[in-house]
Amino acid sequence: MDQRTPLDLAYDAVAAARLVASTAPFRAAAQDRDDGFPSEDVADLARLGLLAAPIPAAAGGTGLGDEPGACALAEVLRLVGYGSLALGRLYEGHVNALQLVATHGDAAQRARLFADARAGHLFGVWNTEPPDNGLVLREAGDGLQLGGVKTFASGAGYVTRALVTARRDGVPGTLMLVMPLDHGTRADLSAWQSQGMRASATGTLDFTGLPVREEDILGEPDSYSRQPAFSGGAWRFAAVQLGGIEAVFDAWRAHLTRTGRGGDPHQLARLGEGALALEGARNWVKRGAETVSDAILPPARIVATINLVRLAVERAGLDVLQLAQRSVGLQGFLRGHPLERLSRDLATYLRQPAPDGALVGAAAEILKADGLVGDLWDGDVT
Ligand SMILES: Cc1cc2nc3c(=O)[nH]c(=O)nc-3n(C[C@H](O)[C@H](O)[C@H](O)COP(=O)(O)OP(=O)(O)OC[C@H]3O[C@@H](n4cnc5c(N)ncnc54)[C@H](O)[C@@H]3O)c2cc1C
Incomplete structure (x- = not known):
């Protein structure tokens, strides 16, 4: 059953993105520094409903991306990128994460993580890792915990729900997890001294010692890399x-x-x-x-x-x-x-x-x- 409220049905994500495209350029110059981040623009994404917009209609959202031809999502991504490419990169990661949750999450995971998106949590998808210290899931005492890092992770220190890939000792395939993170923790932006996209906070995130609950694991092994x-x-x-x-x-x-x-x-x-x-x-x-x-x-x-x-x-x-x-x-x-x-x-x-x-x-x-x-x-x- 379609659970959308009249407010959801009236929601116009493209109009919201147009607003972002008109305000973000005025802030982008000040954010253009090695430790820059478009905090006010991300707050606008939340305030204008764009962080929650990709939640599917069946889960009570507006289902941005589920429309025929994904035409509204294409417009929204284009407009946010027009306003600020750094913001666009962050928003694309957020949308990607919510789509993966919608596809691979069980009912409890979907309910919990969609509620987090509605509450303003910024999601990211972090797959890139160094060859020698990538993310590994290990038995520790009576539970599981992570070791290793993700690199080139946009929004490092700002993303508070990170969808990451990780290997598990003795288990074939790559797992996908959604890890809750505290704002401003575990991030190292010192290597992000790039020519452009400086405001994307594309840093290294050290997950070492972070406990993992069974409910943090999303889908089956190799779900993340499933084609197409x-x-x-x-x-x-x-x-x-x-x-x-x-x-x-x-x-x-x-x-x-x-x-x-x-x-x-x-x-x-x-x-x-x-x-x-x-x-x-x-x-x-x-x-x-x-x-x-x-x-x-x-x-x-x-x-x-x-x-x-x-x-x-x-x-x-x-x-x-x-x-x-x-x-x-x-x-x-x-x-x-x-x-x-x-x-x-x-x-x-x-x-x-x-x-x-x-x-x-x-x-x-x-x-x-x-x-x-x-x-x-x-x-x-x-
Ligand atoms: C602003 C920004 C934000 C990012 N944020 C994230 C993020 O949030 N999460 C995330 O997971 N990643 C992120 N990334 C990383 C991104 O996913 C890629 O890892 C990165 O952009 C790869 O760029 P590259 O030029 O190093 O690619 P490469 O694949 O290294 O390509 C460089 C060149 O080498 C060639 N090449 C590639 N493989 C080989 C090979 N085996 N042998 C020979 N030549 C080869 C390519 O064709 C190309 O010519 C981000 C990247 C950018 C720029």
Whole structure:
């Protein structure tokens, strides 16, 4: 039975994200430091209902992401990324975690963790770890406890519900856990001295000694990496990146207008090239969201599609960066010019895992398919 209240039904997540996109840019410059964090913007996400929005309708939420083609979620991620890429990265992790809870949690876990999201807890998904000190679950006395760290963990010290992957001694496969954390504990941001995305607090989190209850373990071993959801989820970070590309484009466009240089045919041609790249990325993100949400294609074909989506959006981002920097010139490299931080943030956030593997993986899927290339993506193919 649909448990949504009239207030839930009237809720407009896209309108809420538009508000975030209009306020976050004014705070982003002050947050742009090694220990920065968009605390006020995360509070806005909570206040505007966006932290709770991905809770499924069946659990009394608004089910953001469950709409046909995930079109509202794609818009929300794009808009939040437009406002601040660091905030967009954090929000994407939060959405990912709640979707994993919805898919793999039992009834008690879903009730408890959705209540936490409603109460304003920020979730994160932390999978990346160093080769020599990754997360391990061990027997300790009469219970279980964690040892090791997660690295490149966005929101380290701020995320208070961390969905992490871990191995367990003597048990095959990788487990998924949702660990409660206290604000400001166990985080080390000292290595996060990056060119961009400085406000994302992407640090190291040491879980050593943290006790684990059975109810902290989510799903079956290897649930986290189950395809096509694992690779297919990359459309969400591409949607956030799209917002970052649009922000760079608008800073570039505003510069041309402000300086009266827009009428020059070379500047216009570059802006036109940028618009082509941008609209291409927008179409790819829409297609990616629909492909995963509709789930008509076989899993390997969904993964191939999303690999193309993420690489096409990366390409568009690199193209727009180059065009914008060439158009604006040295001004765009001076601190204080809007393009300067936006370029650093985008260049950094475009770095995602294994791009070469994504490209050749998609190509291999295309190579082995039968039939006409134009029919590969319509769901009625082998
Ligand atoms: C701002 C930001 C926030 C992040 N937040 C999180 C988070 O909250 N949680 C989390 O789990 N992770 C997070 N990450 C980490 C992210 O998931 C990836 O681990 C990271 O972005 C990988 O980037 P990379 O360029 O080092 O990728 P790599 O995969 O190392 O790619 C670098 C280059 O090496 C190539 N390559 C890859 N593998 C091989 C190989 N075996 N042999 C040869 N070449 C290879 C690639 O194709 C590419 O050309 C974050 C990253 C960023 C940028």
